[in-house]
Amino acid sequence: MATLQRYFFSDLGVMLGRSLRHLFRSMDTIITATITPIGLMLLFVYVFGGAIQSGTANYVNYVLPGIFLVAIASGTSYTSLRLFTDVQRGIMDRFRSMPIAPSTLLWGHVLASLVFNAISLLIIVLVALLMGFRSSAGILSWLAIVGLLALVTLTLTWIAVIPGLTARSIDGAAVFAYPLIFLPFISSAFVPTRSMPLVVRAFAEHQPMTAIVNTIRALLAGAPASQEIWIALAWCLGILLLAFFFASMAYKKRTSYATNIYQRS
Amino acid sequence: MPDIAIQVKDLHKSYRQLNVLQGVDFVVEPGRIVALLGPNGAGKTTLIKILSTLLKPDSGTALVNGFDVVTQAAQVRHSISLTGQFAAVDELLTGRENLIMIAQLRHLKQPRQVADELLARFGLTEAANRRVSAYSGGMRRRLDLAMSLVGTPPIIFLDEPTTGLDPEGRLEVWKVVKELAQGGRTIFLTTQYLDEAEQLADRIAILHQGKIIASGTLQELKKLFPPARVEYVEKQPTLEEIFLAIIGQKEAC
Numbered sequence: 001m002a003t004l005q006r007y008f009f010s011d012l013g014v015m016l017g018r019s020l021r022h023l024f025r026s027m028d029t030i031i032t033a034t035i036t037p038i039g040l041m042l043l044f045v046y047v048f049g050g051a052i053q054s055g056t057a058n059y060v061n062y063v064l065p066g067i068f069l070v071a072i073a074s075g076t077s078y079t080s081l082r083l084f085t086d087v088q089r090g091i092m093d094r095f096r097s098m099p100i101a102p103s104t105l106l107w108g109h110v111l112a113s114l115v116f117n118a119i120s121l122l123i124i125v126l127v128a129l130l131m132g133f134r135s136s137a138g139i140l141s142w143l144a145i146v147g148l149l150a151l152v153t154l155t156l157t158w159i160a161v162i163p164g165l166t167a168r169s170i171d172g173a174a175v176f177a178y179p180l181i182f183l184p185f186i187s188s189a190f191v192p193t194r195s196m197p198l199v200v201r202a203f204a205e206h207q208p209m210t211a212i213v214n215t216i217r218a219l220l221a222g223a224p225a226s227q228e229i230w231i232a233l234a235w236c237l238g239i240l241l242l243a244f245f246f247a248s249m250a251y252k253k254r255t256s257y258a259t260n261i262y263q264r265s
Numbered sequence: 266m267p268d269i270a271i272q273v274k275d276l277h278k279s280y281r282q283l284n285v286l287q288g289v290d291f292v293v294e295p296g297r298i299v300a301l302l303g304p305n306g307a308g309k310t311t312l313i314k315i316l317s318t319l320l321k322p323d324s325g326t327a328l329v330n331g332f333d334v335v336t337q338a339a340q341v342r343h344s345i346s347l348t349g350q351f352a353a354v355d356e357l358l359t360g361r362e363n364l365i366m367i368a369q370l371r372h373l374k375q376p377r378q379v380a381d382e383l384l385a386r387f388g389l390t391e392a393a394n395r396r397v398s399a400y401s402g403g404m405r406r407r408l409d410l411a412m413s414l415v416g417t418p419p420i421i422f423l424d425e426p427t428t429g430l431d432p433e434g435r436l437e438v439w440k441v442v443k444e445l446a447q448g449g450r451t452i453f454l455t456t457q458y459l460d461e462a463e464q465l466a467d468r469i470a471i472l473h474q475g476k477i478i479a480s481g482t483l484q485e486l487k488k489l490f491p492p493a494r495v496e497y498v499e500k501q502p503t504l505e506e507i508f509l510a511i512i513g514q515k516e517a518c
Contacts, residue, residue: 011370014370017366018366025357025396089351089356090351090352091353094353094412095370097317098342098370098371099339
């Protein structure tokens, strides 16, 4: 086992290299992952924006954090698809029958997802700049924003690993993302929560997306992050641990059956 | 190298209600090509997955290259390679990249050189820099087998190596498997085709209802059946023979 430890980082490097090649050879997936959030941003800013009383002069600034979350949620679904393909094509079995650390099989995909989402968020920021997004945030605030977005991506990617391993069809592997994409809409991301009916408002104000959105919005505005950053971090870390736990369970379960997907259907 | 390449004793495995393996015993000597013959659902894949450490047996023992598949899985993985039922190649990578990746994961010193040698040996040099998604079924299988040879493991498992291939691809794979065996490697393959077992293997084991019901050389197995009678039957060419004759593959006849 000592040799497995010794080679952990070199194995992880090979796995990450493989996933990054996949990513750069299917740039269309980045376009697909950014086109919906960008479309939403255009829709909210130029169609709905005039009617929304956000209380800010620059509505692009207001919606951008929510657009980030929608983009990450749809971007992580590619991790599910790629993992599902690995299991289905038998590549997973080939790797597992080799003397390599098993956790690198999942971590390679997860780290590649961070790169994927970083690119897609960068594209969105560029489009937002064209639409009038301006920020007075300093370097430390930007670092905090990048860190928080990386943590959110990590969390959502580990959630995405679960359907990637457990789904029985390629469609099943992708549908998990829809509720996650929808979640920012019932938060403070696009309209202030005070305009919502009581029950919806109670939900919106106590779900993780609101804490994350408010934190990023404050940081972008150059304001000091309120205590909401701690709520956002607690949500992310808590869900990350849970998702990691269930993903590990799913990996064990997936790998304890001889029948693969072809045979089962 | 131990005297026995694979040793299986009283192996049991069931999924919920389904008893797949019900006391499998056999021994494989080093350097042999052994075919495990059985119908679909006989438990061939389950057995291969246990021997390649992908699945744990319910009871019984299995030693591969002298190592226990449950308690010494890491050593077993160093000794084997597995080629599954569906060519397990990375479609978005090129043939060369696939081989280099496996060589790196086996921690070889010169992954590129290893990859180029195998590409040449399997007739894939020309297609080396093309993505695998553009390969034919036979080429994929050849690449798949080449990936199994990276790092020269002494024991190779092939799970239904010709399933899903056209007749030409099947002959191609047969040729490669025969070559693989020349290096003194042990090859353990499963198949549902009698002619494939006859063509490739020097020993055949028949798995039926969870047990090995017969094993031995082809000659030994033939003795189990009634002596041959001489009959005169007009032999029509099979569609396969016609097909191969038309496309000019004379070696099939």
